[in-house]
Amino acid sequence: MKHGFFSRNVAVPLKNIFSRFPMAAIFSLGFFAFWSYYIFVEETPEPAEFYFSLTMLFGFFLSLSIELLCEKYKNNAVVWLYLAMGAYLGIFYYFNYNTSTWYEENFTMIVLRLFAFGLFPFWVAYKWSDATEVRYDNFFKSVVSNIFLAAGISIVVFLLGNLAIWSVGQLFDFYDNFQLFDFYRLNAWWSLFSVTLFSSYYVLANFPYYDKQNTENHTLTKAENFLIKNIGVPFVVLYFVILYAYSARVLMNFWNWPHGIISYLVIVFSVIGYYTYMQSRHIEGENRMIIAFQKYLPWAVFFQLFMLFYAIYLRIEQYGLTTNRYLVVIIGGILLVISLYLMIAKRKRLVMIPMMFSCLALFMSIGPWGIFALPKTLQYNDLIAKLEQTGRYRDGKIVTENLEMLDYENSQLIIEKISYLCGWYDCEKIDKLFGGSIDSNLTPYKKREEIIEKLHLQETVYGQREDKIPKNIITYRFHSSTENNEPEKITGYDWIISGANFYKGGDAYSRNKASSIKFYAVMEGNQLNLTQYGNTIATYDLTDFIKQIMENYKTTNQKPDTLQFIGTSEKYDIQANINHLEIQENTDTQEFDIQEIYFDNIFLREK
Template sequence: MLRFPSIKNLTYGVEQVVRRFPLVVVAAAFKAVMLYILIESPPVPNPPPLYLKTTLVLFLALPLFLSLHLVAERRKWSLGVLAAGVLGVVALLVLYYFTISPSPIQRDYYRFGMFLVCAHLLVSFAPFVGYDEPNGFWQFNKTMLLQFLTATLYAGTLYIGIIIAVETVRFLFDVTYSTRIELDLFVLIGGFFHTLFFLNGFPAQLDLLEAQKSYSRGVKLFTQYVLLPLEVVYLLILYVYTAKILIQWQLPEGGVAYLVMAFSVAGIFALLLLYPIRDSAEERWIRLYSQRFYLALFPLIVLLGVAIFRRIGEYGVTENRYLVAALAVWLTGVTLYFLISKKDDIRWIPLSLCVASFLLAVGPWSIFAYSRQNQAERFGSLLREYKLLDNSGKIASADTLPREDYERLVSGIRYFRDRNEINTLTPFFSALPDTKNQQEVATQMEYQLNKAVNVKELQLGNSGRVDYAISGNTDMFGVNIRGFDYMISFNLYSDASREDEAGKWKLTASDRGSKLVLSDINNEEIAAWDMAARFTEIEKQYGMSTFLVDSKFLTFDRPGMRLKLEKFSRSGGYYSYQGVLLMKER
């Protein structure tokens, strides 16, 4: 007979989790509160940085405090030593808080992701540092994985059940909720209760795990008959591709680097699942497969290196390329270790990855500092190579420039634009707009660059991408709405649509985005704009590339309404645009 846990048992389980991991529970609760505030706060142009930055810090606090609790429990720390450890972790989190930009940009989120990976990897091995217990380490991580999957199942089932109840009440009783209840429940269940479910199943005595010999037959069958055959299939595909590029004597595509990395990680994960039975007399094939797997990796590692360094040679170092190159070096080291070492200590895998994640995120050697330096040097080097600079170091007129190198220069401008670091290139340009708007400054840079050079084979036709931005202030939050009653902001691409909050009107980008249609709640057309025709008009006036465009080209006036675009682009015959629609009461 199925027995559900009683309230008493649930209360006892929560109490045990709070007693054992108090800091983790507190961090999870505050994280849920911060996420709730972010969800329910009205959108504003410049939101206060406190909430978002604090949320990022709390995401890191959870695994760090969990590692601290586990180490303190394993080593039986005194209250004083634990307090010192807590102060150390808090100091690191406060330091991290002040390194985040007031308005977090791509670099901040990238660094946060690397720190998050580092912190979670720390949980996997921290309690076993200084203890020669590889089997205990494996059993601990197996328990964590199964507990995470179980907690996800419980939390997911609970969330779906409550959402069905919420929507049923909405449908039957015509109830309107004043909050974004679906997201609020997701934060509460996924951000807080999931943590409690997860922590409730942690093994209490880590020192006893080394002697534990249990191994799930289901894990063995899944790995042996599902994961490993798939690995063999992908290995054959990658080897056939390697043979193809050798026969054709061409460099591999840059994207193959990610395929090799995915294959390698999946293969190592499969071998980790089989670790406890690798020396079993009945399972000698595992040891043989392990050696053959790492030997088979070497040609693919070479392929990986050639692919990523080809991309670096063409377009310079970016964060992604630096990271993949670093992972290729790490993969080479791991492969050599398991081929040469007589003691296959699997703890080195998360330990080395944790250290690498941290080192690549900080310092002058970090993926951010080095890629920024490399892109700036490449940009300046290309300008000097084609003698594009005058005596004052500014871009001036020059002879014809190959299209490939022109695209490298444009790529450099967009690299710094996307990272809010466009000021890095300002010494090379003159008469730039006095604004903090990165898009506007970058657009003017591309305009000056295009005017200064003649580019071979620049025409891209319908298969290329062209972006336009209105001149002057492109801040859509500063749109003058005098004389209008409604404003609908939109960011549309091919065949997408956008409804206003009241549900009265809908904007649709139809026919691959070449036509923008305004319709009412009954889908009856109110107005339509021929975006393709306007794009052609802009093209004739400004040519191909990214320019500051006079606002008249991106403003459409109709009786009782005004369409004002901020960005307008075409890629492969598909159009996309963003802006606002102003309307009077009809």
């Protein structure tokens, strides 16, 4: 019986998909439906709902792997695997993730687990009882080809569909006059359909059967043969020539540190090399260059890993273990194990490569040895040790009283630890360490400045090393913790104007900008100049203003919530709302100088 176009190209493939991979198909459909809803209702998903959509994405890869296991063992009694999968995802996302804020750690964990689960289908179907590796080689090649083909076709569908939607929108004025919804959303929806549902269903519909792979001969098209022999292998050889040439340069100048990027290049080139290694097995017996490539690549990677470990050791020894360095060490370790295995093993089971990387990604995302947990613990311990050594931590508490300015080198070590532990979003360890002495509501950047001030640390500002700060100079930083956008003391103001942020030693402002604006506020030293088209028309002295701030701070030990300067001149009254103020005190002369000042709104009234 002949099938019609719809039956042959839509109905039958969908039937096969839901018959072979029912859960993976449902997860993919659920992910697509979830985001389709948010495209058309014009809402942003809540964090918990967003993580729920990620649950469906992870579920797609896990269920695909589980259903491949069903085919492998010819056993349908795997309900417990689905229950374990659901329990894992639920526990992980709702208890291990912070659903109130999008942390960098969350993003990294998502990438790690997607990488791990995405590699599962490459090795879970493997049969260890196979007499040769030919069947797995063909299976691996078929899966990779299927993924690349799905990506290419989905891009074509994405472009052609959006072109059709754009044409209709332009010709019939739907982008301006469509009543049901914003017509641009149809473009977004089609893009979502192309890159998620269509591509995933194409992969599922054409996913190869492991048992049906050729067990005697490698299958390779002419195009694949050409890509491997004439592009893949020569470029991998070139990459390692570059690495070994640089290694020779390092050995000849051993007193100079190798570039930090060498560690990442070794990893990237090694991964590309081993991917090409897996693909080139299909033509190993046909080409002497391929035979040599298969024989010597593991050795080339093995010896190059010494450069990786040397470069990363120098930086860990000097600066401590960070997430990036930990990642380099772990991946380097896996590459070392893979290289040793391929150098020693008589039967080289290439399934070990995706399996090791998959398990590594899971290993690094859980427990106290995780990619973020271990570096944070070590950095925190190093910070405590350095604070104790410099007299800033005693009996389990931070010491901030009676401190002299710390030397530049030790200051930098402490600041680096604090900056690492208090990144853009997460300052939990630092908040606990400093207890109530640091306002937990401050941004991480402002917390860092408060800590530097309290611990009397020297820092680098705007790229200039401050290693010659005399002991009689103390820096104080103040931040406005309230909104300063409404006038409080000047009524009937005439203009809201802008002010140039100022830091001493840098360009105070752009003169071109000031000359093109009717009114502009510019700092010079402790004076605020009001300009009109670049010409100064009034000057306000902030010396008494900053003295008053310092007197109040030293008397009450409390920083002001609001920083607001009120000035008067012959013709104009001004109210400058300040967001950030840095003052330097000379303890010998009792003089105060403004080092930095950032403005919010400035209100101006003409008399």
